[in-house]
Amino acid sequence: MNPAAPDFLAVINSNQGLLHRICRLYCPDADERQDLYQEVVLQLWRAWPQYRPGAAKVSTWLYRIALNVAISSLRRRTRHPAPERFGPELPDVAPPPDPGPDADDLAQLYQAIARLSDVEKAFVLLYLEERTYEEMADILGITQNNVRVKMHRVQDKLRHLLTQPA
Template identity: 85%
Template sequence: MSPAAAPAPDFLAVINANQGILHRICRLYCPDADDRQDLYQEIVLQLWQSWPRYQPTAKVSTWLYRVALNVAISNLRQRTRRPVPERFGAVPPEVAPPPDPGPDADDLAQLYQAIGRLSDVEKAFVLLYLEERTYEEMADILGITQNNVRVKMHRAQDKLRQLLTQAA
């Protein structure tokens, strides 16, 4: 190991430190609690399988977001291609409710419902924005240029505003 190379962090420590991120991604892409748990497990499995290829020179969060978002989007596309037969009398939920209802629970539920109506890619942009990631970090995570991030972010924000205005 060269003196400039940082030691790789412990996998379990990375997962434990970033559980919130993983759960938020799962909540955005899966309305059902069982599906969210399955997606979480699939993301952790994919992270584990790609762990040997992780380069300690890159930010752990960038690598984690990239893998997790790719798995979530792939999972969503598979579910929409092969819809699960509905249970008798089951009504599919639109978007999962927020975990902690508080004084702003209605507003938060409305926001999640609007985000649920965005495209897969738009959801990723909104999630990264809500996580207060810079455009540079978003570009690294999503593998696009910063200018492209700005354009797509602006479009996603406009669409989200329209959805929230329609709901009000």
């Protein structure tokens, strides 16, 4: 067994929520999202031997790889859409659970985010993860001033999308 395996597994286990959020943001279909999650973990595993703890925080390293894999996957899917698997969707036997009072707002937010560019989605994700501008700059490979400008533009665009009909 690779001596790095326990460390790698600990990193994956402690960051599962983050990885799932990245996958959710770039892949709305549940089955494709699971495939994307597996691809992200595979690419993280392949890159694990090159990770240098002193060079970057593990979360920065993880974000960079996961975002790159998610964006690449999205571009691949939009160029070559998968054929419909089973034809028309079958009706559910049981009614869906009550999503709660904020479900409409959350659905509108996800719809607005889906209309953003790949890079804009990354900004939203990092913002929702409460990353500092310094961390965002490090993850995205741009300056903090550039992060501030782009973040402001993304927030304005989201506000506009949320006030306009879909």
